[in-house]
Amino acid sequence: MVVFAEADLQGVTSMTAFEAIGIPMALVGAVLLAFGAQFQSRGLNKVERITGQSAGSGLSLRHILSLLKRPSWVTGTLLLGLAVVFQIGSLSFAPLIVVQPIGVVALVITTTLNARMSRVHIGGRARISLAMCVIGIVAFVTIAAFNATNREVTDAKLITILIAFSVVLVGAVVLFLAVRHRRVALFYIVGAGVLYGFVVTFAKAVIGRLQQGEFEWLTWLCVAALLIGALLGMVFVQNAYSSGPPDLVVAGLTVIDPLVAVLIGITVLNEAANATWWAMILWGLSAVVAVIGVLGLARFHPQVGKSHTDPTGPVQVPR
Numbered sequence: 001m002v003v004f005a006e007a008d009l010q011g012v013t014s015m016t017a018f019e020a021i022g023i024p025m026a027l028v029g030a031v032l033l034a035f036g037a038q039f040q041s042r043g044l045n046k047v048e049r050i051t052g053q054s055a056g057s058g059l060s061l062r063h064i065l066s067l068l069k070r071p072s073w074v075t076g077t078l079l080l081g082l083a084v085v086f087q088i089g090s091l092s093f094a095p096l097i098v099v100q101p102i103g104v105v106a107l108v109i110t111t112t113l114n115a116r117m118s119r120v121h122i123g124g125r126a127r128i129s130l131a132m133c134v135i136g137i138v139a140f141v142t143i144a145a146f147n148a149t150n151r152e153v154t155d156a157k158l159i160t161i162l163i164a165f166s167v168v169l170v171g172a173v174v175l176f177l178a179v180r181h182r183r184v185a186l187f188y189i190v191g192a193g194v195l196y197g198f199v200v201t202f203a204k205a206v207i208g209r210l211q212q213g214e215f216e217w218l219t220w221l222c223v224a225a226l227l228i229g230a231l232l233g234m235v236f237v238q239n240a241y242s243s244g245p246p247d248l249v250v251a252g253l254t255v256i257d258p259l260v261a262v263l264i265g266i267t268v269l270n271e272a273a274n275a276t277w278w279a280m281i282l283w284g285l286s287a288v289v290a291v292i293g294v295l296g297l298a299r300f301h302p303q304v305g306k307s308h309t310d311p312t313g314p315v316q317v318p319r
Helices: 006-010 020-049 061-068 073-093 094-120 126-144 155-179 183-213 219-244 246-267 277-300
Strands: none
Touching: 006 061, 020 061, 020 073, 020 094, 020 246, 061 073, 061 183, 073 094, 073 183, 094 183, 094 246, 126 155, 126 277, 155 183, 155 219, 183 219, 219 246, 219 277, 246 277
């Protein structure tokens, strides 16, 4: 059981060596995320070509059964599962607002892989948008590393997170039913990012309760919410692959996801209680830069809106 002394309640100004162990674990998870997303995207695109039906308007039973038969999609799913394991492991060591944004490394890897495998030329504006995503998140992590600390997870904090998640869940389901017949990549990507932001927060909260020796009905409720958010988030991601490239999907997951999780970490879990006013301002500015980068990728990436069932197919250049 973790004992939270008075000094902990008052906080420290930087991470301990023990907490820093979470950083390399998060990096490994980011690499697995990149390759997993690429394989899953390839599997879905192959299924679309085989069935002749785009999944952009929603996954059908035929799509799901076909995906389970595709080795590339299954491999991608297994890699993403391992990525989650490393991510949860990193959360057991370091504060959420430090390790979660490190996933942006997956964005760089995925963009490189997708460009080479799809023979897609990434234009200057898309590259600038990608750079904004990376710079914004790297700045975010750097600031967090010197201003974050683990905090006790109380019942009041769990209830607040659960209430916020309930509102988001209802909104996500309603909007999904409203736009499921349209191929709106950005909607699915933002939706998945927000949902996974809560999933990661619940994972951190459950780990915190275990470390405190407190695992009761409220914690079990968080586990249930985690599973619901993960399943719905997966549906959003699969739909996003149909109308957007894997690097755009990963951009949403590695920017929107950590921003949501960090916002909760700051406002609810109180992991940045000792941050200075200028650190908070820099956090906000770096977050704005990263979000603008995602919006830029959604607008300028050559594969956005291109389904592999389209006669024109994705934009390609000779090898």
